[in-house]
Amino acid sequence: MSKDLPKRDKDFSGWYTQVVNRAGLADYGPVKGTMVIKPYGFQLWDNIKESFDRMIKATGHVNAYFPLFIPKSFLAKEAEHVEGFAKECAVVTHTRLKSDDTHGIIVDPESKLEEEIIVRPTSETIIWSMYKKWIQSYRDLPVLINQWANVVRWEMRTRLFLRTSEFLWQEGHTAHESAEEAQEETLNILELYRKLSEDYLAVPVFTGIKTETEKFAGADKTYCIEAMMGDKRALQAGTSHNLGQNFAKAFDVTFQTRDNKEELVWATSWGVSTRLVGAVILTHGDDKGLRLPPRIAPIQVVIVPIFKDDKQVIKIKDYIDPIILALEKKNIRIHQDWSDRSPGYKFNEWEMKGVPLRIEVGMRDIDDSTLIVARRDTSEKIKLSHKDATNKIIDLLEEIQDSLFDQAKKFRDKNTYRVSSYDDLKRIIIEGGFVRCGWDGTDETEAKVKEETKATIRCIPMDEKPKDLLCVYSGNPAKHEVIYAKAY
Amino acid sequence: MSKDLPKRDKDFSGWYTQVVNRAGLADYGPVKGTMVIKPYGFQLWDNIKESFDRMIKATGHVNAYFPLFIPKSFLAKEAEHVEGFAKECAVVTHTRLKSDDTHGIIVDPESKLEEEIIVRPTSETIIWSMYKKWIQSYRDLPVLINQWANVVRWEMRTRLFLRTSEFLWQEGHTAHESAEEAQEETLNILELYRKLSEDYLAVPVFTGIKTETEKFAGADKTYCIEAMMGDKRALQAGTSHNLGQNFAKAFDVTFQTRDNKEELVWATSWGVSTRLVGAVILTHGDDKGLRLPPRIAPIQVVIVPIFKDDKQVIKIKDYIDPIILALEKKNIRIHQDWSDRSPGYKFNEWEMKGVPLRIEVGMRDIDDSTLIVARRDTSEKIKLSHKDATNKIIDLLEEIQDSLFDQAKKFRDKNTYRVSSYDDLKRIIIEGGFVRCGWDGTDETEAKVKEETKATIRCIPMDEKPKDLLCVYSGNPAKHEVIYAKAY
Numbered sequence: 019m020s021k022d023l024p025k026r027d028k029d030f031s032g033w034y035t036q037v038v039n040r041a042g043l044a045d046y047g048p049v050k051g052t053m054v055i056k057p058y059g060f061q062l063w064d065n066i067k068e069s070f071d072r073m074i075k076a077t078g079h080v081n082a083y084f085p086l087f088i089p090k091s092f093l094a095k096e097a098e099h100v101e102g103f104a105k106e107c108a109v110v111t112h113t114r115l116k117s118d119d120t121h122g123i124i125v126d127p128e129s130k131l132e133e134e135i136i137v138r139p140t141s142e143t144i145i146w147s148m149y150k151k152w153i154q155s156y157r158d159l160p161v162l163i164n165q166w167a168n169v170v171r172w173e174m175r176t177r178l179f180l181r182t183s184e185f186l187w188q189e190g191h192t193a194h195e196s197a198e199e200a201q202e203e204t205l206n207i208l209e210l211y212r213k214l215s216e217d218y219l220a221v222p223v224f225t226g227i228k229t230e231t232e233k234f235a236g237a238d239k240t241y242c243i244e245a246m247m248g249d250k251r252a253l254q255a256g257t258s259h260n261l262g263q264n265f266a267k268a269f270d271v272t273f274q275t276r277d278n279k280e281e282l283v284w285a286t287s288w289g290v291s292t293r294l295v296g297a298v299i300l301t302h303g304d305d306k307g308l309r310l311p312p313r314i315a316p317i318q319v320v321i322v323p324i325f326k327d328d329k330q331v332i333k334i335k336d337y338i339d340p341i342i343l344a345l346e347k348k349n350i351r352i353h354q355d356w357s358d359r360s361p362g363y364k365f366n367e368w369e370m371k372g373v374p375l376r377i378e379v380g381m382r383d384i385d386d387s388t389l390i391v392a393r394r395d396t397s398e399k400i401k402l403s404h405k406d407a408t409n410k411i412i413d414l415l416e417e418i419q420d421s422l423f424d425q426a427k428k429f430r431d432k433n434t435y436r437v438s439s440y441d442d443l444k445r446i447i448i449e450g451g452f453v454r455c456g457w458d459g460t461d462e463t464e465a466k467v468k469e470e471t472k473a474t475i476r477c478i479p480m481d482e483k484p485k486d487l488l489c490v491y492s493g494n495p496a497k498h499e500v501i502y503a504k505a506y
Numbered sequence: 507m508s509k510d511l512p513k514r515d516k517d518f519s520g521w522y523t524q525v526v527n528r529a530g531l532a533d534y535g536p537v538k539g540t541m542v543i544k545p546y547g548f549q550l551w552d553n554i555k556e557s558f559d560r561m562i563k564a565t566g567h568v569n570a571y572f573p574l575f576i577p578k579s580f581l582a583k584e585a586e587h588v589e590g591f592a593k594e595c596a597v598v599t600h601t602r603l604k605s606d607d608t609h610g611i612i613v614d615p616e617s618k619l620e621e622e623i624i625v626r627p628t629s630e631t632i633i634w635s636m637y638k639k640w641i642q643s644y645r646d647l648p649v650l651i652n653q654w655a656n657v658v659r660w661e662m663r664t665r666l667f668l669r670t671s672e673f674l675w676q677e678g679h680t681a682h683e684s685a686e687e688a689q690e691e692t693l694n695i696l697e698l699y700r701k702l703s704e705d706y707l708a709v710p711v712f713t714g715i716k717t718e719t720e721k722f723a724g725a726d727k728t729y730c731i732e733a734m735m736g737d738k739r740a741l742q743a744g745t746s747h748n749l750g751q752n753f754a755k756a757f758d759v760t761f762q763t764r765d766n767k768e769e770l771v772w773a774t775s776w777g778v779s780t781r782l783v784g785a786v787i788l789t790h791g792d793d794k795g796l797r798l799p800p801r802i803a804p805i806q807v808v809i810v811p812i813f814k815d816d817k818q819v820i821k822i823k824d825y826i827d828p829i830i831l832a833l834e835k836k837n838i839r840i841h842q843d844w845s846d847r848s849p850g851y852k853f854n855e856w857e858m859k860g861v862p863l864r865i866e867v868g869m870r871d872i873d874d875s876t877l878i879v880a881r882r883d884t885s886e887k888i889k890l891s892h893k894d895a896t897n898k899i900i901d902l903l904e905e906i907q908d909s910l911f912d913q914a915k916k917f918r919d920k921n922t923y924r925v926s927s928y929d930d931l932k933r934i935i936i937e938g939g940f941v942r943c944g945w946d947g948t949d950e951t952e953a954k955v956k957e958e959t960k961a962t963i964r965c966i967p968m969d970e971k972p973k974d975l976l977c978v979y980s981g982n983p984a985k986h987e988v989i990y991a992k993a994y
Contacts, residue, residue, distance in 0.1 A: 045636065048580065049623055052573035054636055057651065060570045082548045085540035086574075086625075086656055086672050087596075090603070092536065094611040104603040108575070109613050110625065111599045113660040115578070115592040123582040125597050125622050134613050135537055137574075137598065137625070144535065148542055151533070163545065168574055168656065172601040184574050 023370075026305055030249040035178075037299060041308050041371045044178045051176035051183035058371065059179075059295060061316035063186065066294055067166065069218045069314065070188065073210050079162040079190065084144050086168070088136045092143040095268040099142065102235020106172040108137040108183075137170040142236060142261070142287055145191045146269040153193060153283055155274040160203070161193040179296035180253075180506050187291035193283045195275070197262070200284035204260040207288045208241045211256040219294060220311040220423040221245045221301045222430050223255060224452075224501060226477025231464055237287075238262035244476040244501065246430040247300035250450035252476045252503035255297050261285035296506075301426050308372025309394050311422050312415040317353040319345065319411060320373045322364045324380030331356070337384050337404070338377075344408040350415070369394060374418045375411060395421050434501075440490045443502060447473045452503045454479070456487030456496025463491045473502040511858075514793055518737040523666075525787060529796050529859045532666045539664035539671035546859065547667075547783060549804035551674065554782055555654065557706045557802065558676065561698050567650040567678065572632050574656070578622045580631040583756040587630065590723020594660040596625040596671075625658040630724060630749070630775055633679045634757040641681060641771055643762040648691070649681040667784035668741075668994050675779035681771045683763070685750070688772035692748040695776045696729045699744040707782060708799040708911040709733045709789045710918050711743060712940075712989060714965025719952055725775075726750035732964040732989065734918040735788035738938030740964045740991040743785050749773035784994075789914050796860025797882050799910050800903040805841040807833065807899060808861045810852045812868030819844070825872045825892070826865075832896040838903070857882060862906045863899060883909050922989075928978045931990060935961045940991045942967070944975030944984025951979045961990040 023040070024032040038044055043059030046052065055063060071081075087110065093100045114129035138144065145163070152158060170184050190207060194200040208225055215221045223243035233240035237259035245255050263282040266272070271283045302309040312318050321342070323334045338354075345352055353373075355364050361378070368376055378390040387404045391411065395418045402410050433451040437443050443453045448471075457463060457475065468474050478498045487496035511528070512520040526532055531547030534540065543551060559569075575598065581588045602617035626632065633651070640646065658672045678695060682688040696713055703709045711731035721728035725747035733743050751770040754760070759771045790797040800806050809830070811822045833840055841861075843852050849866070856864055866878040875892045879899065883906045890898050921939040925931050931941045936959075945951060945963065956962050966986045975984035 045639070047573035047575070048577050048632065048635055049573060049575040052575055053571075054573065055571040057568035057570045061568070063571075064569065080545035080549070081552065082545045083541075083543040083551075083674065085535035085537060085542065086658065087535070087537040087540055089536050090611065090613070093603070100603065100611055104605075104611070107601065107603050108598045108623070109600040109603070109617075110596045111613070112597040112622075113595065115581070115588065115595050115597070115624075117592075123578065123588055123592070125578070125599070129597075134600075135596070136603075147536055148533065170574065186571065 023305065023307065026248060026303070033303070033305075034300065037303055037307050037370070038178050043295070043299075046178065049183070051173050053178055053182040053184065053292075055186075055292070058316055062298070062310070062314060063292055063295055065314040065316065066214070066218065067188070070210070070214050070290065071166075073214065074164055074190065077206065077210070079164050079192075081165060082163045083165055083167070084141050084148065086138055088138050088141075088144045090134045090136055092147060093136050095143060096236045096264060098264075099236035099268075103139045103171070107139060108170045108172055110135040110137065138167075139169055139171045140287075140289070141165070141167070141169075141189055142191065142265050143269070146265040146271060146285070149193055149283070150269050150271045153271055153273050156195050156276050159193055159195045159273060159283070160199065162190075162203075163192065164188055164190040177296075179292055179299070182292075185292045187289050189289045190287060192286045193271075194286070195273070195284065197284055200262070200286050201260055203286045204239070204241060204258050204288070207258040207286070208243070211243045211258065211288075211290060214290070215243055215245065215255055215294075215297070216423065218311065218313045219298050219301075220313075220419060220426060221255065221297050222423065222427040224477060224479050226479040226482075226501065228257075228477060229464060229475050229500075231461060232475065234259045234287075236261060236264050238264065242477050244503075245297055245301065246433060246452060246503075247297070247506065248303060248429075249300070250433050250452075250503075252452065252501075252505040253293070253297050253300065254476070254505065255294060256288070256290040258288035259286060261287055302372070302422055306366075307370030309422060310372035310374060312374045312419045315372065315374055316351065317371070317373045318351045318415055319353075319375045319377060320368045321352065321354045321377045321379065322361055322368070323354070323356060324361050324378060330381055333381070333384060334379055338379055341389075341404070341407050345411060348408070348412060350412065365392075375414060377411075393418060395425070438488065438490060443467070443473070443490050444471055447471045447502065447504060452476070452501050454499060454501055455490045456484060457498050457500040458489035458492045458494040459497030460492070463489060467491055467502065471502075473504050476501045476503050476505060511793065511795065514736060514791070521791070521793075522788065525791055525795050525858070526666050531783070531787075534666065537671070539661050541666055541670040541672065541780075543674075543780070546804055550786070550798070550802060551780055551783055553802040553804065554702070554706065555676070558698070558702050558778065559654075561702065562652055562678065565694065565698070567652050569653060570651045571653055571655070572629050572636065574626055576624045576626050576629075576632045578624055580635060581624050583631060584724045584752060586752075587724035587756075591627045591659070595627060596658045596660055598623040598625065626655075627657055627659045628775075628777070629653070629655070629657075629677055630679065630753050631757070634753040634759060634773070637681055637771070638757050638759045641759055641761050644683050644764050647681055647683045647761060647771070648687065650678075650691075651680065652676055652678040665784075667780055667787070670780075673780045675777050678774070678776045680774045681754075681759075682774070683761070683772065685772055688748055688750070688774050691774045692727070692729060692746050692776070695746040695774070696731070699731045699746065699776075699778060702778070703731055703733065703743055703782075703785070704911060706799065706801045707786050707789075708907060708914060709743065709785050710911065710915040712965060712967050714967040714970075714989065716745070716965060717952060717963050717988075719949060720963065722747045722775075724749060724752050726752065730965050732991075733785055733789065734921060734940060734991075735785070735994065736791060736917075737788070738921050738940075738991075740940065740989075740993040741781070741785050741788065742964070742993065743782060744776070744778040746776040747774060749775055790860070790910055794854075795858030797910060798860035798862060800862045800907050803860065803862055804839065805859070805861045806839045806903055807841075807863045807865060808856045809840065809842045809865045809867065810849055810856070811842070811844060812849050812866060818869055821869070821872060822867055826867055829877075829892070829895050833899060836896070836900060838900065853880075863902060865899075881906060883913070926976065926978060931955070931961070931978050932959055935959045935990065935992060940964070940989050942987060942989055943978045944972060945986050945988040946977035946980045946982040947985030948980070951977060955979055955990065959990075961992050964989045964991050964993060
């Protein structure tokens with residue numbers, strides 16, 4: 019099955035497309051750039067979703083649901099916001115179809131809407147129009163609302179999970195009494211994103227601030243997590259925005275302060291999307307297919323029994339059932355593959371699907387009171403005694419989680435360079451990698467480097483040390499230390 | 507707080523609107539007929555969702571996600587289907603906005619799509635266009651896929667949760683080898699819907715078949731669960747469709763059978779929506795507000811401490827904490843209300859929000875080593891000893907679940923009449939109630955009764971006994987026993 023998978027180091031992009039397809043993760047829908055998330059891919063997303071949902075609930079956030087449809091006039095209320103999204107909006111203009119003798123089913127021209135409707139590309143505007151109704155006093159604050167939803171951004175060049183016209187995400191929209199509180203929330207969420215990415219997806223990230231050019235349309239400041247993919251390009255994996263009072267101003271949302279004044283409300287918004295599934299594939303995948311971190315893997319352990327006839331099936335089941343029960347009791351997600359395919363076929367298939375551990379069990383193992391366990395991350399095969407298999411398997415899953423993170427982190431660190439000359443920057447960008455260096459803080463430098471190298475400033479890392487650095491482009495004193503890279 | 511709530515028996519509709527609003531369940535969005543589901547309402551929906559999600563997973567179904575956008579031509583492929591949905595479609599025609607000097611932000615006419623896009627009103631067409639790619643052989647069957655999604659049906663007269671332009675739902679779409687298997691699936695799901703409604707929502711339902719006039723556009727047969735609301739009107743709470751080979755034909759989805767022939771695939775689809783939240787409100791609510799069944803209540807137990815100063819706060823906390831911990835360990839959802847409102851205000855508020863059990867605890871209770879527990883379903887107050895409060899509370903929650911169901915079932919049964927004359931039918935429809943009687947099976951009778959009484963045939967109940975019955979309208983022998991009622 020894996021015979022024809024393109025090699026990652028020869029054709030990373032072709033490899034990605036094939037893995038998404040063959041692992042049964044997703045497919046394109048009929049409308050340009052839309053995505054069908056297949057059951058295996060959806061379960062992966064759902065596990066990511068549940069992990070993050072627990073985190074935000076534990077920090078006092080609640081879920082709600084706001085409408086898909088936004089009046090066109092709302093989008094226009096925040097000038098930068100509408101500019102940022104105007105070129106990728108799906109616009110609803112009519113509400114009926116009708117039968118036409120010559121053309122078949124047509125849009126009924128009489129159903130034209132007075133005001134066109136935008137399918138949400140993000141929900142700041144509609145949510146702040148509601149917050150205006152809900153927030154009167156400091157007693158109503160903070161509002162810590164999140165929603166899991168679909169959004170639409172009309173894209174010309176699309177790629178499953180990474181850039182699709184419709185995608186699934188969460189978007190948090192919080193309202194606060196003070197600038198300090200909003201900033202604290204923005205950074206708390208950034209930390210949750212780091213945790214989600216590193217502890218669950220096993221994807222190491224740099225946390226940082228976006229430049230003015232790269233920040234969210236309507237934000238004062240955009241913080242982000244940036245990860246390095248297997249081809250050494252960067253992927254923006256999540257953003258947390260301090261919106262200041264911009265949306266409160268646009269929607270006239272004021273509150274009575276503790277000292278009885280009227281003030282505009284302070285806001286944040288933040289999101290991660292199905293793009294995270296792309297990050298997992300691009301970070302951990304190898305030439306055999308996916309490698310999934312156990313914490314989010316739809317199947318953590320697959321059992322491939324090796325048998326010749328029904329008698330052996332019964333014996334293997336008797337032998338393996340107690341282990342399965344014990345693992346299930348510990349909430350381990352197990353799949354047994356009793357199909358009539360050959361063991362070799364099954365090995366390839368479950369490797370393609372990235373299942374962290376494979377248990378092989380046949381008559382010989384029964385005679386030995388052992389099991390063979392194969393690790394997807396290292397391809398190592400380990401013989402376990404039947405007796406303590408359960409605990410060993412649980413330990414191994416934790417080990418794999420850590421090992422995937424360590425591998426990815428080593429790879430990223432090896433390919434992240436501190437440079438002090440523009441020539442080095444250009445060389446590394448061509449060869450592949452992240453460049454940490456000084457930037458003079460000007461839009462011109464940022465634009466020039468982008469134009470000449472196709473690399474963008476991914477972020478100003480939170481741990482920047484700009485002191486004594488020079489801008490590699492202009493030679494002027496650096497205002498910031500930044501990370502340049504080509505990005506998805 | 508509950509002072510101004512309209513009385514249910516005077517103004518049921520006004521009462522409903524007020525309860526939705528005051529209990530903090532939902533609000534209208536800015537685009538006509540769209541709904542904002544507020545955190546408390548969303549948690550209620552989420553609990554319903556999770557209950558059903560567990561059921562379908564336990565029966566072998568998996569979740570996936572299909573695109574929001576459907577090409578117009580797809581909808582047209584199944585003739586009845588497009589006719590059923592043509593009049594309520596949101597149509598996307600453009601993909602960009604632009605700035606115009608005289609009109610501000612306008613839709614860019616140059617972004618007009620070649621083929622218009624429909625925002626899904628339901629997903630049969632897009633899903634079967636994908637199944638065509640995925641299904642080749644009987645080995646690929648059955649396909650048992652569900653999705654949780656938003657859908658849009660442009661509605662003129664809307665009502666929060668009951669009828670909104672956008673709503674949330676699950677839609678199952680299964681594919682089978684044979685007519686028998688599809689029929690079995692249709693009925694299995696009907697049974698899960700009954701279970702969800704009766705065992706979780708505590709809403710008793712009749713299961714039955716829709717008439718040809720009332721069935722889903724594109725189905726061979728539509729099964730449904732029908733419930734009686736507090737005003738004795740019917741609410742269709744879920745439908746399960748046997749689609750026969752209609753969509754397989756429309757999208758040319760054939761498979762290689764076990765005996766090597768080519769056959770069209772057999773299909774079902776089925777859905778329940780946020781309308782279920784409406785059913786819960788309309789079934790259980792009383793003049794004080796919501797009454798929520800414990801199994802789906804966002805908060806199962808609210809603690810209202812009665813204190814004068816910080817010293818008392820500490821004492822009460824010490825006293826109550828072990829009980830809270832013990833309940834939380836049993837996964838009971840608890841909320842403590844330490845706000846500075848008066849106890850009376852809090853009692854009213856939590857009654858409005860329908861929390862099944864309220865614990866009142868003050869200094870006197872500590873002295874007695876007791877707690878006062880108030881049941882929302884009966885208003886009964888019970889004194890519990892501190893020692894065995896935890897177990898008693900868990901028992902009480904189960905009792906309340908059962909008691910809400912029993913009350914609703916008694917009410918429904920009392921207001922369901924078997925009649926044999928049209929005069930009786932008309933009288934009961936005016937007074938309020940369900941009418942079980944004979945129907946001659948003709949569209950004419952169905953249409954006439956609807957025209958004259960506004961009652962529709964809700965379903966042919968699964969336990970119908972049409973033998974020896976006459977049609978109350980035509981006097982001809984009954985083909986079916988049916989249930990007539992006015993409906994939401």
